[in-house]
Amino acid sequence: MSGADLEKLIQLLAKLPGLGPRSARRAALTLLKKREQLMTPLGEAIQAAAASVQDCSVCGNLDTVDPCAVCNDKARDSHTICVVEDVGDLWALERSGAFRGRYHVLGGTLSALDGISPDDLRIASLVRRAHDDGVREIILATSATVEGQATAHYVTDRLASTGVAVSRLGHGVPIGGELDYLDDGTLTAALKSRKTL
C-alpha cells in the first residue's frame, strides 16, 4: 500500500464503527474504483452534513434545522416526552412508528467509570421541559443495562418535584424471541409482567 493520501484515508475509514483495518482497505479500494458514483458524492455529503447538521436545542436530536423536525411537527403529541440515551435510539423508535410524541436525548448514560456526571447529560434541560404546562408524561426509554437503569433512576428522582407522571418501557420476551435463548433476567421480568388472557 502506498501514497500518504491513501494511507490517511484508510486510517480514518478504520475509525468508523463496523470497519476494521482490513475492511477499511476494502472500502478505500471501492471508493477509488467508483470515483464518480461514490467517492466524490460521499466526500461532498460528509462536508455538507458537517456544515449543516446540528444538535436540536430543545431535544438534542440531530437535524439540519433547529428546533428539529420532530420538535417542529405540530401534529405530534406534545404532552408526552420519550427520554432516550442517544440519537440512534430516537431513530430506532421513529422507524418503529410506535411513538408520536416528542423526544429528549440525554446524550449518554451516567457512568462513574467513564467520568460521566449528570452535568454531562441533558438532564437539567429535561427538568425544565417537564415544568412546561403541556407535559403530562415522561417515558424513560433508556437501555435495560446497568448504566441505563441507573440513569433512569437518577432522572426519576430529579423529575419527582415536577409532578409529571414518569414511566419506563415494559420488559419481557422480545417479539420473535425463543425462550431457550433468553437470559434469566429477561425471563424473570417476563414472568413478573405476565398478563391475564
Next chain:
Amino acid sequence: MSGADLEKLIQLLAKLPGLGPRSARRAALTLLKKREQLMTPLGEAIQAAAASVQDCSVCGNLDTVDPCAVCNDKARDSHTICVVEDVGDLWALERSGAFRGRYHVLGGTLSALDGISPDDLRIASLVRRAHDDGVREIILATSATVEGQATAHYVTDRLASTGVAVSRLGHGVPIGGELDYLDDGTLTAALKSRKTL
C-alpha cells in the same frame, strides 16, 4: 431520522463494503459526534485521495505518483513480475513482505457471465512488459477460483510467444489450517504437492 443531508450521507455510507443500512447509521452518528477529530478530516481525506490517487500506467497499482512507488523503486527485482487480479491482492502480498519484484494488476478476472473479456483487463500491456529485456519470470497470483484459474490459463497462452517463464502460486494446506476444515480440492492439491523430508 431527518434532514436530507443526513439521509444522503447514510445512503452513501451504506454503499461501502462492510457497511449495511444499520451500520451506516451508526457510522453517520459517530461522524457527527466526532466532527473535529473524524468527520472533517475524513471528508478532506476522501477529496484529497480522489484528486491525487491514480492508476499506475505501468502496473495498474493505485498511488499518488505515476509510475507508482513499487515501479519506481530501483531496489526491487525488475526481472520478476507478479500478476494479481486486484490492487487489494497487491497490498496483501506487500504486507506479507514475501515478494520483492514488480507487479501487474489485471483489474479483475475473465467472466463470460459479467461480460468481462480480455480487452477489459490489463493483458495486452502485460504481454508488452513481458517482451522487455529484463523480464525473466512472470508469477500468476490470481485467486484459486474457477474465474481466477481460467484467467491464469488465458494469460499463460498469451505469454507463450514471449518465451518468458510463467509460474503460479503453490496450492496446499494454509499455514495454521486444520485438515478437518479443508475442502477436498485443497487436500488433493496438498497431497500432489507433497515434499520429501
